[in-house]
Amino acid sequence: MAEEVQTHAAHHEAPSGWVRKYVFSTDHKVIGIQYYMLALFSVLVGVGLSVLIRLNLAWPGTEISILGTLFPEGAPGGIMTPEFYLAMLTMHGTIMVFFVLTTAPQGGFGNYFLPIQIGADDMAFPILNMLSFWVTFLALAVIMAAFFVEGGAPISGWTAYPPLSALGEIAGPGLGTGQSLWVVSIALFCVASLLGALNFITTTIDMRAKGLTMMRLPLTVWGWFVTAILGLLAFGVLLSAGVLLLLDRWAGTSFFIPGGLVVSDQAIDHTGGSPLLWQHLFWFFGHPEVYIAILPGMGAVSHILATFARKPVFGYNAMAFAIIAIGAVSFIVWGHHMFLSGMSPYTAIVFSLTTTAVAVPSAIKTFNWLGTLWGGRIQLTTAMLYALGFVSLFVSGGVTGLFLNQPAVDVYLHDTYFVVGHFHMIMGVAAIFGIFAATYYWFSKMFGRHLNEFWGKVHFWITFVGVYCIFMPMHNLGIGGQPRRYAELTAFDFLQPLVSLQQFISIAAFITAAAQIIFVANFVYSLFKGRVAEMNPWRATTIEWEVPSPPPHDNFGGKFPVVYRGPYEYSVPGAEEDFVPQTAPDARGSTG
Amino acid sequence: MILAVTIWLITIVSTVLMVGKYWWFPEVASAHGGDLDRQFMLTLVVTGVVFILAQVGLGYAVARYRDGAGKVANYTHGSEKLEVIWTVATTVVFFAMVIPGQSIWADLYLAETPEDALRIEVTGQQFAWNIRYPGPDGEFGRLAPDLIDDEGGNPLGLDLSDTAAQDDLVLPIMAIPLGKPIELLLRSKDVTHAFSVRELRVKQDLVPGLLIPIQFTATRTGRFEIACAELCGLQHYNMRSFLEVLSEADFAQWLKDQAEE
Amino acid sequence: MERAKFIFALVMAGVLVASCGGGGGDAEPAADEAPAPAADAKPAPDLSQAGSVAGKVSFGGTTPKNARIRMDADPVCVKEHSGIVRSQDVLIGDDGALINTFVWVKSGLEQYGFDTPAEPVTLDQKGCIYTPHVLGIQTRQKLQVLNSDGTTHNVHPLPRNNREWNQSQRAKGKPLVRSFPRAEIMIPVKCNVHPWMKAYIGVVPHPYYAVTGTDGAFSIENLPPGDYVIEAWHEKFGVQEQQVTVQASEAKEVSFEFSG
Structure with a gap:
């Protein structure tokens, strides 16, 4: 590996005390692992909640005595109430979107690998980085507390539309203290994400190794970089919305509450606000958030497909520009969540067309992934299986977007299970598949040991078939007219033919959720007993594979890499090996 | 494979x-x-x-393109x-x-609402629908929030000192005539709801503070369920009513029957 | 490898502690279980020479017409009734008897303490109507809410002085059992699924209360001798009060007349 002796500003000594080393660490790798673990904890909670959700949907009124003990108010006698269902639903959505899909790909893998892949010894602002994690941690602690306060967790959904979320307990249980904790948690999360975004952007712009031009960046870095820009522009808006909502709740302001409301016979003493203001602010954040969740996954999948197809990424420039295009357009499409919200119907047409435009770069990405596979020499490692699963899910979840972006079709499908199926497919499981692919790919680098491939594949097969069984039929539920966020299907005649399908989905969900135990067991076991990993087990080209597993404190031992070529030089004719590292000065790949 | x-x-x-x-x-x-x-x-x-x-x-x-002995990947960018x-x-x-x-x-x-459209007001509340017909005068009377009394049969706060209000009919269910343009005026007493009827392919949020019009024409008779499609609280899944599409004659009779005190 | 173990253990433990510990710390004891006010320390009254207050509540105005209640959105409710259902907000019996007036001893008992009765007070939901419409309960006494209907209700008391709650109850579901720790006249109870449904609960710190029946009569028994303020409350006509002195073993007559 070529190197450059470097006098970098961000260089800092390895700390010695264990608190500075493992808890309040400024090392991007430790922070990356902390984020990942936080996401792992959160995803287990989130999946647990989804099991309860599925149980209540398919078999309402089932008695589970342990629930009665844990939540005497939400599930008296062990039977879930509709309000408990909605609390679980709100927390499932919030925890998954914020604490899993936003933290694991960006805070976790991005933190760990972005500096290494660009040849930097750390992030540009290590202390800010540490602060960013601990504020996220605080946000998680605050939202978890909402489960246990009087009235329980909020029931207003992860979108927390006012006036429901603004009026307090009068509008429903959980909308008092629980809802306040929710807003505080989200506001903290926004602050943390802003800090993180600043760091990612500065690091990518300022700290790239010599020779590493923007168009030589691994596509992972493009994913994280554009995600950080989206985060910087989006989280600030959600933060301000959250502060306004808190003011409405605590200080008697009326940003979101109009005059003349009467709730449960009680006149509400507010006037002049607009519920739509929240929706605009929320979705101005909320739509880019979808891409915050999926862009790092797209980057990782491109990276992994190239590695295991032993081929350069097909259309690298198109892939990078598609990421930028998706990011840019994502800021002018938020209105497609609001076609039926009462906003001007003229704007609906504009938002419909901008949303259609997102489909184009998304299609470009899919074509190029197929192009990357075409003519390759595909090695079906677990990481590769998950990357291929991602492509399949991305297509399945993507095409249904072309129904929902049409306001006329959305009149029927809006707020039905068609939407639930669509967004779970694409921002839920596709993004999770990106995370799994990255985990199976990079675990060895992060922990110096391999995950077990056999159990990894078992995990993949159950999960892959499982998620299709869960989320595909949801589109049919939506076509049948099933509204989302219904605690049970008992109240309407037209829902009765859909019960059997809901039960099928629930069974698939239980099996798929149980299969995640395999992953957790594999993860914990491999952490301590896994096969020891060499430096470059996948024979890959990018810089993270040129450092030990795990890398030392400053990644490169003070000898910084120099980059000579693009990131995905696989199967170069005439080369000694079927990969040529970015840092190899010689085109034949000899590292001497 | x-x-x-x-x-x-x-x-x-x-x-x-x-x-x-x-x-x-x-x-x-x-x-x-x-x-x-x-x-x-x-x-x-x-x-x-x-x-x-x-x-x-x-x-x-x-x-x-599965990996195998002797296979070579195609080097292309x-x-x-x-x-x-x-x-x-x-x-x-x-x-x-x-x-x-x-x-x-x-x-x-x-599109412009046709002149002859029948106007019906729909007001959502946790967790019920209030359907108001303007009565023979064709005009909706004044509403005063402080007169709202669900228990006393005045869920909308109809102000009977307004003569236009005296013939207004407030019901928990809806009927409409077949083939006649309908304009619904949607509003909410408390939180955001959504009016949806699958068969009519109609869905629209009811936003507190706004009066939102939608229009449609029914093309077959039948009794359909009205469902709330926007999360409105703990009994959201139970916020139900009925919409009956009747022939013009049946509809006129239905209105007369309902107007009985 | 040491590093990995450390981080894993620390982070998982940290998150768990923060969530459970943090949650536990935030969980205030529910108001229902809040420690009882110092009433227990006060002596029980001497009832050996107890008297009583009884009488009638009547209405002098023109009887208002009760509005028609339309239950058509829930066929289960409709089936429970034949003919037109009317509002229960003002019910006048024979001779202008004002039904569903809550009569209670407003003051004069402050020096006494009272045991909380063990048997619960029952509020039933039947035919999508609360039975009884007006009821009294002692502080901390158990309120048992039944659902005899084949449809789902939500039980939503709207107190000013006690904790608000709002709970769904399935068709023929298990009874909800709650209590109110603080005195309050009156707590409205509402079902949001069937918005016409309303009940009123008078929470008093002693057992001296009554609700007028179809004859407008009430009777408060076993009252120790003393000076009292008796209050009558009606949901539409407001409150009236009267000063009375009850002598040893005296049966006092008190009447109220509301005029609307």
Whole structure:
């Protein structure tokens, strides 16, 4: 590996005390692992909640005595109430979107690998980085507390539309203290994400190794970089919305509450606000958030497909520009969540067309992934299986977007299970598949040991078939007219033919959720007993594979890499090996 | 190969779920509903083709290019020609599908309401629907929030000192005449709700502080369920009413019956 | 490898502690279980020479017409009734008897402490109507809410002085059992699924209360001798109060007349 002796500003000594080393660490790798673990904890909670959700949907009124003990108010006698269902639903959505899909790909893998892949010894602002994690941690602690306060967790959904979320307990249980904790948690999360975004952007712009031009960046870095820009522009808006909502709740302001409301016979003493203001602010954040969740996954999948197809990424420039295009357009499409919200119907047409435009770069990405596979020499490692699963899910979840972006079709499908199926497919499981692919790919680098491939594949097969069984039929539920966020299907005649399908989905969900135990067991076991990993087990080209597993404190031992070529030089004719590292000065790949 | 077969099987099952129509739309009951369904079917065909081609291609690539002895990967960085082709192709196909469909939306939301439309006000509250007919004078009377009394039978706070209010009829259920343009005026007492009737292909949020009009014409008689489609609180799943489409004569009789004290 | 173990253990433990510990710390004891006010320390009254207050509440105005209640959105409710259902907000019996007036001893008992009765007070939901419409309960006494209907209700008391709650109850579901720790006249109870449904609960710190029946009569028994303020409350006509002195073993007559 070529190197450059470097006098970098961000260089800092390895700390010695264990608190500075493992808890309040400024090392991007430790922070990356902390984020990942936080996401792992959160995803287990989130999946647990989804099991309860599925149980209540398919078999309402089932008695589970342990629930009665844990939540005497939400599930008296062990039977879930509709309000408990909605609390679980709100927390499932919030925890998954914020604490899993936003933290694991960006805070976790991005933190760990972005500096290494660009040849930097750390992030540009290590202390800010540490602060960013601990504020996220605080946000998680605050939202978890909402489960246990009087009235329980909020029931207003992860979108927390006012006036429901603004009026307090009068509008429903959980909308008092629980809802306040929710807003505080989200506001903290926004602050943390802003800090993180600043760091990612500065690091990518300022700290790239010599020779590493923007168009030589691994596509992972493009994913994280554009995600950080989206985060910087989006989280600030959600933060301000959250502060306004808190003011409405605590200080008697009326940003979101109009005059003349009467709730449960009680006149509400507010006037002049607009519920739509929240929706605009929320979705101005909320739509880019979808891409915050999926862009790092797209980057990782491109990276992994190239590695295991032993081929350069097909259309690298198109892939990078598609990421930028998706990011840019994502800021002018938020209105497609609001076609039926009462906003001007003229704007609906504009938002419909901008949303259609997102489909184009998304299609470009899919074509190029197929192009990357075409003519390759595909090695079906677990990481590769998950990357291929991602492509399949991305297509399945993507095409249904072309129904929902049409306001006329959305009149029927809006707020039905068609939407639930669509967004779970694409921002839920596709993004999770990106995370799994990255985990199976990079675990060895992060922990110096391999995950077990056999159990990894078992995990993949159950999960892959499982998620299709869960989320595909949801589109049919939506076509049948099933509204989302219904605690049970008992109240309407037209829902009765859909019960059997809901039960099928629930069974698939239980099996798929149980299969995640395999992953957790594999993860914990491999952490301590896994096969020891060499430096470059996948024979890959990018810089993270040129450092030990795990890398030392400053990644490169003070000898910084120099980059000579693009990131995905696989199967170069005439080369000694079927990969040529970015840092190899010689085109034949000899590292001497 | 197993992966390819699995992906293809998933594709086949997904396609069958859509083509077989086992869980499907109810028979349409409104004038615009047919256009909406046709636009849905057009979209289903276009996206279905994209879906099938992409999944089959993915499965094929995995099966065909699986690593094996003596295989060499094709060293290529892509093709600008292909990039241009599929960028232009997807742009043309997607926009050609989406743009004409906007006319259905325009008919529903941008068109002038016909002069002879029957106006009915719909007010949501946790967790009930209040349907108000203007009565013989054709005018909705004044509402005063401080007169609201659910228990005393005045859920909207109808101000009877206003003569226009005296013949207003407030009901928990709705009936409409067949074939006559209907304009609903949607409002809410407390939080955001959404009015939806599957058969009519109608859905619209009820936003506190706003009065939102929607229009449609029913094309077949029947009794349909009104469901709330926007999370409004703990009994959201139970916020139900009925909409009955009656012949003009039956509707007139129904109104008369309901007006009895 | 040591590093990995450390981080794993620390982070998982940290998150768990923060969530459970943090949650536990935030969980205030529910108001229902809040420690009882110092009433227990006060002596029980001497009832050996107890008297009583009884009388009638009547209405002098023109009887208002009760509005028609339309239950058509829930066929289960409709089935429970034949003919037109009317509002229960003002019910006048024979001779202008004002039904559903809550009569209670407003003051004069402050020096006494009272045991909380063990048997619960029952509020039933039947035919999508609360039975009884007006009821009294002692502080901390158990309120048992039944659902005899084949449809789902939500039980939503709207107190000013006690904790608000709002709970769904399935068709023929298990009884909800709650209590109110603080005195309050009156707590409205509402079902949001059937908005016409309303009940009123008078929470008093002693057992001296009554609700007028179809004859407008009430009777408060076993009252120790003393000076009292008796209050009558009606949901539409407001409150009236009267000063009375009850001598040893005296049966005092008190009447109220509301005029609307």
